[in-house]
Amino acid sequence: MTEEMIPVSLNDTMDFECRPDLSCFNDCCRDLNQFLFPYDILRLKNNLKLSSSAFLKKYTLTHIGPESGLPVVSLKFDGRPDQACPFVTEQGCSVYRDRPASCRMYPLARAVSRSRKTGTVTEYYALIQEPHCKGFREKGSQTVGEWLKGQEVAPYNRMNDMLMELISLKNRIMPGELDPPLAEKFYLSCYDLDRFKEKVFGSDLLKGFHAPDTVLEKAETDDTALLKLGLAWARYALFGVQYSE
Numbered sequence: 001m002t003e004e005m006i007p008v009s010l011n012d013t014m015d016f017e018c019r020p021d022l023s024c025f026n027d028c029c030r031d032l033n034q035f036l037f038p039y040d041i042l043r044l045k046n047n048l049k050l051s052s053s054a055f056l057k058k059y060t061l062t063h064i065g066p067e068s069g070l071p072v073v074s075l076k077f078d079g080r081p082d083q084a085c086p087f088v089t090e091q092g093c094s095v096y097r098d099r100p101a102s103c104r105m106y107p108l109a110r111a112v113s114r115s116r117k118t119g120t121v122t123e124y125y126a127l128i129q130e131p132h133c134k135g136f137r138e139k140g141s142q143t144v145g146e147w148l149k150g151q152e153v154a155p156y157n158r159m160n161d162m163l164m165e166l167i168s169l170k171n172r173i174m175p176g177e178l179d180p181p182l183a184e185k186f187y188l189s190c191y192d193l194d195r196f197k198e199k200v201f202g203s204d205l206l207k208g209f210h211a212p213d214t215v216l217e218k219a220e221t222d223d224t225a226l227l228k229l230g231l232a233w234a235r236y237a238l239f240g241v242q243y244s245e
Helices: 038-047 052-059 101-105 144-150 154-173 180-190 193-202 213-219 223-239
Strands: 004-008 060-064 071-075 108-114 121-129
Touching: 038 052, 038 154, 038 193, 038 223, 052 060, 052 193, 071 180, 101 108, 101 154, 108 144, 108 154, 154 223, 180 193, 180 223, 193 213, 193 223, 213 223
Parallel strands: none
Antiparallel strands: 004 121, 060 071, 108 121
């Protein structure tokens, strides 16, 4: 299968629409190699009313990323035909409200660059035109920016960019594969959030890590705040970097 990547800006109009009556409906949910970000897992496990450990065991596989040297989590297909997503049905996505970032973005791809001097983030977008997708035959009236707003992708991008900052720091300071104990700390604080929470509030896991009390209080009741804490603690556990907003 070949695809074409067409650079676009937020103000460009998208000639694209996805509808259940298109013959390709659900085709993009098959033949997958679906990686999951920590925020994807947070949203999915809460949607399914599972603990993070139960979700990870039932629906995912873990391997070490060849470029990052960090644990990477992907969806497990368990022999489903055509490597179909475990959450796709004939009627569409059964977890649509909490679908992963890559599903929300489709048919767009996003890349970011961050200035080391100013910290300014620049976003780049491209349309992914795959031969099987009939949505590109539909005349669109939305801009790229309007499409992204409608897909509610902003909170995913914010959280995913935090992870990418951590990965960038790791590649600069500690290239290569992590030692198993450090890899377990990264996996715990980024992916297995419920187990991380148990250790945060039931042991001395955060000993030496100076997170404000207000941050800890919010993390106790808010999973997004807990993930932010996890990402911050991972920086400390891996590189000795103390908490900062």
